[in-house]
Amino acid sequence: MTSTSDLLSFVFIAQTTMLVITSVLLAYPVVAYARNVAHTRGLLLLAGAFLTLTVSYVAAIPFGMTLVSSVLDLTAALLAAGGVWQFARPFVRLDGGEVETTAVDDTTGGFESAGDD
Numbered sequence: 001m002t003s004t005s006d007l008l009s010f011v012f013i014a015q016t017t018m019l020v021i022t023s024v025l026l027a028y029p030v031v032a033y034a035r036n037v038a039h040t041r042g043l044l045l046l047a048g049a050f051l052t053l054t055v056s057y058v059a060a061i062p063f064g065m066t067l068v069s070s071v072l073d074l075t076a077a078l079l080a081a082g083g084v085w086q087f088a089r090p091f092v093r094l095d096g097g098e099v100e101t102t103a104v105d106d107t108t109g110g111f112e113s114a115g116d117d
Contacts, residue, residue, distance in 0.1 A: 012061055019054040023047050042086030049079035 027047035030037050037043065056072035059065045 016054060016058060019050060019057065023050040023054060026050060039087055042083045045079050045083030045086060049076045049083060052076040052079060 026043060030040055030043045030047070034040050052072050053076040056069045056076060059072060060069035
């Protein structure tokens, strides 16, 4: 029974350590070199999601706080969604405008214009 408990403790500590290392590796370059990093807010939100997920994991497994863990999981999901939105925002149009289409007959370039060599 003791070896199983020791193995579970080791796995828990290893997983928690990897989550913390991932969070730090996401956050450190963004904070240290913020001028040179694109999408700073998005990366910080994703790092915050990883940190929140780590705290949720620690609250659920050893302490058995399921309600706190569920609230932290929701917070982590919202932070991750915010981080993804920061990446996708330049490509999303919400103005309801018309979609630009091109006719198939108007093709130019491509392999048709390449000569047989």
